[in-house]
Structure formats: C-alpha cells, structure tokens
Amino acid sequence: MKILFIHQNMPGQYKHLARIMAADPGNQVAFITKGEKPDIPGVARVSYKPAREPHPSTHHYLRFVEGHVLYGQATVRAALQLRQRGFVPDIVCAHTGWGEAMFIKDVFPESALLAYCEFYYRAKGADIGFEPGTDPDVDKMARTRCRNSHMLISMEAMDWGVTPTRWQWQQHPEAFRDRISVIHEGVDTGLCKPNPAAALVLPNGRVLTRDDEVITYVARNLEPYRGFHIFMRALEEVCRRRPNAQVVIVGGDDVSYGSAPEGSPNWREKMLAEVRIDPNRVHFLGKVPYQQFLTVLQVSRAHVYLTFPFVLSWSMLEAMSTGCLIVGSSTAPVMEAIEDGRNGLLTDFFDPRGVADRLDAVLDHSDHMAALREAARRTVVERYDLHSVCIPAQLKLIEDVAARRRPAGLGAP
Structure with a gap:
C-alpha cells in the first residue's frame, strides 16, 4: 500500500x-x-x-x-x-x-x-x-x-x-x-508503567523517590487551558498544610492555547507573583526529555491534571498508565477516562481548595489508594x-x- x-x-x-x-x-x-x-x-x-x-x-x-x-x-x-x-x-x-x-x-x-x-x-x-x-x-x-x-x-x-x-x-x-x-x-503501556525503584534527580541535586510525598503537574506549556492558574492557587494551600510535600512541575513558558497574560512575560511568572509558595519545595523543570517525564510520573504520589473542555492531553493517559493517582478536573474530556472514586479523583476545575483537599486525601491515605492506581492503569491497558x-x-x-x-x-x- x-x-x-x-x-x-x-x-x-x-x-x-x-x-x-x-x-x-x-x-x-x-x-x-x-x-x-x-x-x-x-x-x-x-x-x-x-x-x-x-x-x-x-x-x-x-x-x-x-x-x-x-x-x-x-x-x-x-x-x-x-x-x-x-x-x-x-x-x-x-x-x-x-x-x-x-x-x-x-x-x-x-x-x-x-x-x-x-x-x-x-x-x-x-x-x-x-x-x-x-x-x-x-x-x-x-x-x-x-x-x-x-x-x-x-x-x-x-x-x-x-x-x-x-x-x-x-x-x-x-x-x-x-x-x-x-x-x-x-499509549505505550509497556513503556509507561510503574517503577517502584524510580529516582528523580532535581536541578538542586536532591533525589526524589516513591518514599517522598511527591505531587506532580505536567503540561506542554503552563497556561490556564490546562488549569495552571488553579493549580498554583491550590499550591498555596498545599504548601501551608503539608510541610513535607515536594511539588514537581513540568512544562514550558510558551503559549499553546489561549493567550499570554497581560503584564507578565508568561503564566509561570504571573502566578508566582500572585501566590505564596515555598520555592524550596516547588520545582519547575521546564520542558524535559521523555524518559525524565516518565520518571517524574513514576515517583508521583498524586498527579494533578486540570483542563478546559478541550483536547485531552496524552500526558493524562500516560500518567494513568504509569500508575499515577490522578486528581483531575470534572470536565468532559477527563470524565471520559476517569470515574471519580473508581480510577481517580475528580474536583471542580475552578476550586483550588477542592484540589488541595483531594491532594490531602491522597497523601494522607496513600496505601488505601492502591486500588485506584491499579484501576487507572487497567483503564488505559484495556481501552488505550x-x-x-x-x-x-x-x-x-x-x-x-x-x-x-x-x-x-x-x-x-
């Protein structure tokens, strides 16, 4: 042919x-x-x-x-x-x-x-x-x-x-x-799979593993279409509540969807000027090679995925395949793959405190969330x-x- x-x-x-x-x-x-x-x-x-x-x-x-x-x-x-x-x-x-x-x-x-x-x-x-x-x-x-x-x-x-x-x-x-x-x-589920031995080396030299309280967020670019502004407002509460949490953020500063912010060079700098977070525990990696992206997912205890009603990101399904516990927005594209309480947790897109509450639930009871992680991976294996x-x-x-x-x-x- x-x-x-x-x-x-x-x-x-x-x-x-x-x-x-x-x-x-x-x-x-x-x-x-x-x-x-x-x-x-x-x-x-x-x-x-x-x-x-x-x-x-x-x-x-x-x-x-x-x-x-x-x-x-x-x-x-x-x-x-x-x-x-x-x-x-x-x-x-x-x-x-x-x-x-x-x-x-x-x-x-x-x-x-x-x-x-x-x-x-x-x-x-x-x-x-x-x-x-x-x-x-x-x-x-x-x-x-x-x-x-x-x-x-x-x-x-x-x-x-x-x-x-x-x-x-x-x-x-x-x-x-x-x-x-x-x-x-x-999704290549043979490549995107859990790895209990994964170790992520941060730019400051610190090494994160599954033993750490790691929250992850991934987008091609950090922007409102993927809920970055909501996530950053949630982080203000997360940093206050959880002194041991380490937050790893992957994504660039360009604009994929929507528009650039007024008065700031990019959405990362705009949100950093608006919220109070612990810069020693919130790590911006920028755009990373694919293998490092997988390692980020493999050390994650809770992975946040928020989106407008728009194209569903590959990264959410890859995260599910890797065994991540997704805290996702209850928007239509996400709800097509995630059922709240069965293979992930959902929250209102516009509710930063709700995101923080869901992250608390995951991090406080990580051992009890194993069934949701397994169900998330099973969903991707069976359907994608x-x-x-x-x-x-x-x-x-x-x-x-x-x-x-x-x-x-x-x-x-």
Missing part, C-alpha cells in the same frame, strides 16, 4: 502509525510537513513553507482562514512534487487543523482521504467562554464560525474521519459524525493500549477506507 501522511509538525498524531506502517516492506510511506523535521526510517519526507503570513489588513474574521489557505496551498505544491515523482497514494492521512487537507483531493482525486478531525471549535459549550466572565460577544462567535471553515472544507472532501475521544467526536457537526470513527492514537487496541483499530480503519469499505461503528468507545 502507498500511504501519505500530512501534518505540519511531523509526526504529530502519526508518531506510532507512520513508523509501524513504514516498517512493513509491502508499504511505501511518504510524509508532507512544514519545514525541516527529523526523519522517520523508511518514510520519504517532503517539506513545505507557506508563501507568506496572513496580511495584517485581512478582516479579523478571516485571518485564520487566510492562514489555513496559505498552508493548504503550500501543501498542494509539496503534493505535486510527489505526484511528479510518480507517487500516488492509495490513502492520504491528513490532520485537518491547519488547512493542509483542504485541497489535497485536487492533487490526488483517486486517493482515499482519511482526515484526522482533532477539534471543532464551538462558541459555546466547550473551551470558549468556559471561564466565568469570558462569555463571547457576537464578534467572537462569528470569528469562531469562520475559524472552522478549513475543517468544513476538509470534512466535505474526506472519505472518512477519525478523532481520539468520543467528546471530541461530539463537537463536530452532526452532519459529519456518521463518517468519523473514534480511535485514540494509543497502543499495540493491542489502538494500532490494530487504526490499521483496520486505513484498510477499510483505502478499499472504499464503510468502517463498522464509531471505533473505540
């Missing part, structure tokens, strides 16, 4: 799938991406660069749309290079998020298009307007509708779609849902395991879509 993957940040959600498909000598695999990215063995990479940025004078409803068109145009030019080389894929697997899938059918009309439908923006009921006092005005609602234009064009062109969670599936327009399967990218659940379902979906067969059902629950 000839397979073409398209993602502006190669490999993105195709990290495992592209590598596994390229390892099959019966496949030819190509990847279109933005700029220079690390190669994957057996994958032919073609890079693109948008011709320009959206023009400052473009109507603010359409600035996103113009950017997506520029990405789609650049993707087309890269795809034409492949076609001129004689590479015509049986199936194109393309992320819809940046406009790369908008025009790909015009280059490869004979190829099946399996679109990765990650997130469809809603002016109400999801991330926008979630925080009190941020209800969108008509301008923002109109801009949000326009922001989805590239995804609507891509979904109209797709033969089928796939999304990782049922909640994300529900955000997409009802007219397209019967052509979108729910299959997660998968990379090799036994997700990759087989993804491969079957690709085979069906390439063969123009209608996939059965909506994939994994």
Whole structure:
C-alpha cells in the first residue's frame, strides 16, 4: 500500500502509525510537513513553507482562514512534487487543523482521504467562554464560525474521519459524525508503567523517590487551558498544610492555547507573583526529555491534571498508565477516562481548595489508594493500549477506507 501522511509538525498524531506502517516492506510511506523535521526510517519526507503570513489588513474574521489557505496551498505544491515523482497514494492521512487537507483531493482525486478531525471549535459549550466572565460577544462567535471553515472544507472532501475521544467526536457537526470513527492514537503501556525503584534527580541535586510525598503537574506549556492558574492557587494551600510535600512541575513558558497574560512575560511568572509558595519545595523543570517525564510520573504520589473542555492531553493517559493517582478536573474530556472514586479523583476545575483537599486525601491515605492506581492503569491497558487496541483499530480503519469499505461503528468507545 502507498500511504501519505500530512501534518505540519511531523509526526504529530502519526508518531506510532507512520513508523509501524513504514516498517512493513509491502508499504511505501511518504510524509508532507512544514519545514525541516527529523526523519522517520523508511518514510520519504517532503517539506513545505507557506508563501507568506496572513496580511495584517485581512478582516479579523478571516485571518485564520487566510492562514489555513496559505498552508493548504503550500501543501498542494509539496503534493505535486510527489505526484511528479510518480507517487500516488492509495490513502492520504491528513490532520485537518491547519488547512493542509483542504485541497489535497485536487492533487490526488483517486486517493482515499482519511482526515484526522482533532477539534471543532464551538462558541459555546466547550473551551470558549468556559471561564466565568469570558462569555463571547457576537464578534467572537462569528470569528469562531469562520475559524472552522478549513475543517468544513476538509470534512466535505474526506472519505472518512477519525478523532481520539468520543467528546471530541461530539463537537463536530452532526452532519459529519456518521463518517468519523473514534480511535485514540494509543499509549505505550509497556513503556509507561510503574517503577517502584524510580529516582528523580532535581536541578538542586536532591533525589526524589516513591518514599517522598511527591505531587506532580505536567503540561506542554503552563497556561490556564490546562488549569495552571488553579493549580498554583491550590499550591498555596498545599504548601501551608503539608510541610513535607515536594511539588514537581513540568512544562514550558510558551503559549499553546489561549493567550499570554497581560503584564507578565508568561503564566509561570504571573502566578508566582500572585501566590505564596515555598520555592524550596516547588520545582519547575521546564520542558524535559521523555524518559525524565516518565520518571517524574513514576515517583508521583498524586498527579494533578486540570483542563478546559478541550483536547485531552496524552500526558493524562500516560500518567494513568504509569500508575499515577490522578486528581483531575470534572470536565468532559477527563470524565471520559476517569470515574471519580473508581480510577481517580475528580474536583471542580475552578476550586483550588477542592484540589488541595483531594491532594490531602491522597497523601494522607496513600496505601488505601492502591486500588485506584491499579484501576487507572487497567483503564488505559484495556481501552488505550497502543499495540493491542489502538494500532490494530487504526490499521483496520486505513484498510477499510483505502478499499472504499464503510468502517463498522464509531471505533473505540
């Protein structure tokens, strides 16, 4: 089979799938991406660069749309290079998020298009307007509708779609849902597993193990979408109540979602100026290598995961697989994987004291929480395991879509 993957940040959600498909000598695999990215063995990479940025004078409803068109145009030019080389894929697997899938059918009309439908923006009921006092005005609602234009064009062109969670599936327009399967990218549960002997060396030289009272928090970047501001307010109470607690925070100072804070260079510095914590016991590691990230999880007694109603982070499922006790927000994406009191503990997103109370419950009774930890890992093994659940379902979906067969059902629950 000839397979073409398209993602502006190669490999993105195709990290495992592209590598596994390229390892099959019966496949030819190509990847279109933005700029220079690390190669994957057996994958032919073609890079693109948008011709320009959206023009400052473009109507603010359409600035996103113009950017997506520029990405789609650049993707087309890269795809034409492949076609001129004689590479015509049986199936194109393309992320819809940046406009790369908008025009790909015009280059490869004979190829099946399996679109990765990650997130469809809603002016109400999801991330926008979630925080009190941020209800969108008509301008923002109109801009949000326009922001989805590239995804609507891509979904109209797709033969089928796939999304990782049922909640994300529900955000997409009802007219397209019967052509979108729910299959997660998968968690390598053989790699993300408990390690009682794990030891984390902090920048100050201190070594933390499972014998220590370790609270962990992980996000790509420290920002409100992932509840960083709530967590920091909870830490003020945690540091007061628990003199032996050590807090390990992983994440960068950039902005992945939302916007930068006013009057501060980043959300970390803003929150440090607003709360009183013990700097000797709260450790900011920044962005870390993956193995160190796993070690952070393996020494954790309580792992905090808070999120807006938005895309569910891989890190939460990886933490569950590693045997972490999750203190999570009772928001829809989290509640799809965690049931309060069965495989984790939930609290209201906007309640810092509630977060602190839940952390107290975990740290005061860590021996009694073993069943929740085991249930958390079992949930991931049974529903999100990379090799036994997700990759087989993804491969079957690709085979069906390439063969123009209608996939059965909506994939994994």
